[in-house]
Amino acid sequence: AQSVTQLDSQVPVFEEAPVELRCNYSSSVSVYLFWYVQYPNQGLQLLLKYLSGSTLVKGINGFEAEFNKSQTSFHLRKPSVHISDTAEYFCAVSEYGGATNKLIFGTGTLLAVQP
Amino acid sequence: DVKVTQSSRYLVKRTGEKVFLECVQDMDHENMFWYRQDPGLGLRLIYFSYDVKMKEKGDIPEGYSVSREKKERFSLILESASTNQTSMYLCASRAGLSYNEQFFGPGTRLTVL
Numbered sequence: 001a002q003s004v005t006q007l008d009s010q011v012p013v014f015e016e017a018p019v020e021l022r023c024n025y026s027s028s029v030s031v032y033l034f035w036y037v038q039y040p041n042q043g044l045q046l047l048l049k050y051l052s053g054s055t056l057v058k059g060i061n062g063f064e065a066e067f068n069k070s071q072t073s074f075h076l077r078k079p080s081v082h083i084s085d086t087a088e089y090f091c092a093v094s095e096y097g098g099a100t101n102k103l104i105f106g107t108g109t110l111l112a113v114q115p
Numbered sequence: 116d117v118k119v120t121q122s123s124r125y126l127v128k129r130t131g132e133k134v135f136l137e138c139v140q141d142m143d144h145e146n147m148f149w150y151r152q153d154p155g156l157g158l159r160l161i162y163f164s165y166d167v168k169m170k171e172k173g174d175i176p177e178g179y180s181v182s183r184e185k186k187e188r189f190s191l192i193l194e195s196a197s198t199n200q201t202s203m204y205l206c207a208s209r210a211g212l213s214y215n216e217q218f219f220g221p222g223t224r225l226t227v228l
């Protein structure tokens with residue numbers, strides 16, 4: 001069975017500072033990895049995903065994430081955050097394969113950007 | 116752009132009522148999902164459907180049922196609402212295989228009194 005751990009429930013950061021949101025996963029098979037963002041009062045939208053190939057993945061709004069197989073991690077980073085990045089961020093994992101495979105979400109990290 | 120719509124943003128019901136939450140997607144996606152979102156618990160899958168009239172239980176199906184009579188519509192049914200079903204409900208759709216993006220609706224915040 002797969003699982004996703006986001007150890008930080010909330011990360012406060014000042015505007016223009018760098019940020020890293022941590023994600024670790026557990027799975028006995030190969031997986032796809034995703035980061036989704038949820039702005040206040042909205043549904044989730046995809047930030048980026050890792051399927052295969054280069055371990056550094058670039059997404060929207062200046063975010064990037066690095067897949068580390070040995071550490072089973074997929075941490076999300078941004079070199080300089082803006083007030084508008086305040087949102088909840090969810091890491092998710094899905095097994096390789098068919099259409100019936102589910103997406104397993106972490107518990108989320110609230111990024112609170114302060115002026 | 117893919118659009119996933121949910122019938123209500125806010126809903127207030129009484130204990131014991133039958134509740135229908137509707138979700139419609141406009142991109143001909145095969146897969147549709149219902150999640151509930153609670154603080155500190157993230158998103159938990161209730162049910163999903165990978166084709167018309169097909170459904171599979173997710174991680175927390177108890178107290179819920181679903182219906183998918185048409186490809187674009189996926190309904191979540193609370194047969195007899197209870198206070199512990201007060202939550203945010205999110206619908207999503209996805210084309211084909213598991214590496215594809217899930218597109219989410221804006222959510223329905225359900226309060227059961």
